[in-house]
Each structure stands twice: as C-alpha cells, then as structure tokens.
Amino acid sequence: MKKVLGIVLSLSLLLTPLLAACGTNDDTPSETPSETPAETPAEAPEETPQEPAAGEKYKIGILAPAVTHGWVAAVAYNAEVRAKELSDKIEYQIQTSTNAEEMTAQLDDLLTWGAEAIVAFPQWEGMEVPIQQAIDSGVTVVNFDIEIDADGVYRVAGDNEDMGVQGANYIVDKIGETGTVVMLEVPTSGSVSELRKKGFVDTMADIAPEMEIKTYATKFTREDGLKDFADILTSNPKIDAVYSMDDETSIGVLQAITEAGRTDIKVVTGGGGMQEYFKMMPENEDIWIQSALYSPAMVMDALDMAVSILDGETVEEVKIIPTTIVDRDNHEEYLDENSPY
Numbered sequence: 001m002k003k004v005l006g007i008v009l010s011l012s013l014l015l016t017p018l019l020a021a022c023g024t025n026d027d028t029p030s031e032t033p034s035e036t037p038a039e040t041p042a043e044a045p046e047e048t049p050q051e052p053a054a055g056e057k058y059k060i061g062i063l064a065p066a067v068t069h070g071w072v073a074a075v076a077y078n079a080e081v082r083a084k085e086l087s088d089k090i091e092y093q094i095q096t097s098t099n100a101e102e103m104t105a106q107l108d109d110l111l112t113w114g115a116e117a118i119v120a121f122p123q124w125e126g127m128e129v130p131i132q133q134a135i136d137s138g139v140t141v142v143n144f145d146i147e148i149d150a151d152g153v154y155r156v157a158g159d160n161e162d163m164g165v166q167g168a169n170y171i172v173d174k175i176g177e178t179g180t181v182v183m184l185e186v187p188t189s190g191s192v193s194e195l196r197k198k199g200f201v202d203t204m205a206d207i208a209p210e211m212e213i214k215t216y217a218t219k220f221t222r223e224d225g226l227k228d229f230a231d232i233l234t235s236n237p238k239i240d241a242v243y244s245m246d247d248e249t250s251i252g253v254l255q256a257i258t259e260a261g262r263t264d265i266k267v268v269t270g271g272g273g274m275q276e277y278f279k280m281m282p283e284n285e286d287i288w289i290q291s292a293l294y295s296p297a298m299v300m301d302a303l304d305m306a307v308s309i310l311d312g313e314t315v316e317e318v319k320i321i322p323t324t325i326v327d328r329d330n331h332e333e334y335l336d337e338n339s340p341y
Helices: 004-024 068-087 099-115 129-134 161-175 189-208 220-235 246-262 274-281 295-312
Strands: 057-067 090-097 117-120 140-145 152-160 179-187 214-216 241-244 291-293 316-319
Touching: 057 068, 057 099, 057 295, 068 090, 068 161, 068 246, 068 295, 090 099, 099 117, 099 129, 117 129, 117 295, 129 140, 140 295, 152 161, 161 189, 161 241, 161 291, 179 189, 179 220, 179 274, 214 274, 220 246, 246 274, 295 316
Parallel strands: 057 090, 057 117, 117 140, 140 152, 152 316, 179 214, 179 241
Antiparallel strands: none
C-alpha cells in the first residue's frame, strides 16, 4: 500500500507543472480533452499581417513657388495628386514661397522634419548653395524643370528646344514653306525663351528658309499677349501664323485677333498645357490652335524619381520628357476638369 501511495505522489509532482502551464491563459479550458494526446502540441494561431508603421514611409518634401501663373499653380496641384497616390509609401509636406530666401527657410524646415528627399522647383537664383548643402548631408534632391549648378542634383524637365522645333514643323505643315510668321519671345523668362526660340529659328531655317519671321517681345500672360499683339496687328497688315511660346500669351493673342476682326492668321501656337486653351481649340475652326505640352503634370515624374532613388534603384540624373502636340484633333485626351491650369 505504501508503495502505491508513493507512485501516486510521484505522478502528482510530475503533473503539477504541466497543469500550471495550461492554466496561464484565461481563454484556455482548464481541462484537456481526454481524446487529445498530451504530447501533441497545440496548433499555432494564424499570423495577422501588420500595416507598416508610419515611420517606415519615406519622408518627401516638395518646394514650389507661390502662385504667380496658372502653370505654377498646377505644379503644386499635380505634385499633391501624385503624393496622395503614393501615400502607402510616403509622407509628404508641400511648401510654397515667393523668393529664394523664403524657399531656403522652408528647405531647412523640411530637413528638420526629417525629409529624406526633396522635390524642388527653384525659380530664383540663390538656391544653389542650400540645395548643395542638402545633397551633401545625404538628402536626395530632384529638381523639377529648373537646372541649377549643384553636384548630385537630379532633374526632370520638358524639352524647351524641342518645343520650338515642333512649333516650326506645325506651322509649315499648316501654311506651307512661305509666308509671314510673328514670333513672340519672352526675354524675361531667360533660358526658357532662348531655347524655344533657338529650336524654332533653327528648324525654320532648315525646313522653310524663305519664311519671313518677325520677332517681338512679350510676357507669359494673357494681358501682355492681348496688349502687345494688338499693336503688332496694327503694324502688320498680313500675318499667316503666330509662334507663341505660352498658352496664356496665346489666349491674349486670340482675343486681339478677334477684336481686330482679322481673318488672315491661320495658326497660333502655344506652350504649357492649359485647360482653358484646350477648350478653345475646337471653337476656332478658321485657326489652328496648338499647344506644345510643357505639362505641369511632369512634376509627378519628379516624385516618382525621388521614390525610385530611395528604393535603391538606379536612375538617370536627368530625365527629359518629349514634347507632345495638342490641337483640335486630340485635345479631348488632355482635358482635366480638376486642374487649376
């Protein structure tokens, strides 16, 4: 009898830790079903995928000028559209400024915030040093449109010179190799006007050397386009086409043509990609209205480039987006009722 009690006592001592372990979870039954062998481990619960923590997203800062032109407003609009589309991968902040000093201060704020990449549209001189300092600190900088003197900066832009090339080709296609063309340059826009002018003049000299080109200065606003072209119409009784470099300028040109009752002008080009201008294309059956896209939507490519770099991908330092021509034949493909430009 003593021997039996001893065996029972020994078994009790061995089972006590096992029973204690089974009782640590309130949801676990206090008794193990008799049909389940003790040596069979319980099935592990299915793991639930976890959402990435906010800190795992890339931080990207976006610097843009304050709105001075509809095209500039659309840059910030398109940047935010794309940033929202990338919200599973990035956190972002958009800052707008009116001069280089303000943009430099905003760049510092974004670096303090922890930005790993900056997409910048620096329209003023004076941004070279702060951008270089950001790059030297290990931050990726992708410039949109503007080329600046900084080592290691990436850039996404349209092809200004090719816009001029395409403008010349378009005019010759519509009016032939002879005639009178008014070219509206914008000296205050610096290299933008210089490159568009070069592409136009060089191409016209090659494909239509007999074309007469008359050059006048204006600005990238409809008000200046209207005022300046009204004077040009007065001094030029016969004009076959207008090479304008900007959609807003071209809207002013078209208003001046209408107000003067002129019917001799058969082509007006533009540049940028303005919704209001697109809608005018089918309404003017007697004039071919054209826009060489220098779309503000290209800033989306700059954001994509920044993400690709942060992902460790190899990208070209400069991405030049080819020119697209829009006129009455294809304008519907480019309509966007939400665009501010």
